[in-house]
Amino acid sequence: MIRLVVTMVLIFFVLLISFTAAIAQTRIKVHKFRDDSQNGVQDSGESGLSNWSMKLYFGPGCRSLIAETKTNADGDAVFIVNPGSYSVGEGFVLGWASTAGMCQDVEIDRGSVTVFFGNFWIQ
Numbered sequence: 001m002i003r004l005v006v007t008m009v010l011i012f013f014v015l016l017i018s019f020t021a022a023i024a025q026t027r028i029k030v031h032k033f034r035d036d037s038q039n040g041v042q043d044s045g046e047s048g049l050s051n052w053s054m055k056l057y058f059g060p061g062c063r064s065l066i067a068e069t070k071t072n073a074d075g076d077a078v079f080i081v082n083p084g085s086y087s088v089g090e091g092f093v094l095g096w097a098s099t100a101g102m103c104q105d106v107e108i109d110r111g112s113v114t115v116f117f118g119n120f121w122i123q
Contacts, residue, residue, distance in 0.1 A: 027112040035118030048075020053091030062103035
């Protein structure tokens, strides 16, 4: 009897760990690109922007900072999150203007979502 109870408890914890790991794979991907056409869409020839500061906030409106990272060579950054309500903000860089807003709200329940940030050089 004790062996059965121990086995069932172990199975429960294995399932719980598996479920927790699946939730942990919920991702918010950020893609930052040079938007020379200023249309908010990455067109042919508009490359990703590397080394930009991207910030993850809890809830809408970019108010409660959770994490910060930089975009890679392709202009991408990833935040691993639990399902919920978040916002993503970009760092301000002198000489550049945003075509998508500097803060975007994100609601995610599973899987992944991509948030796009376009910027153009002010001449």
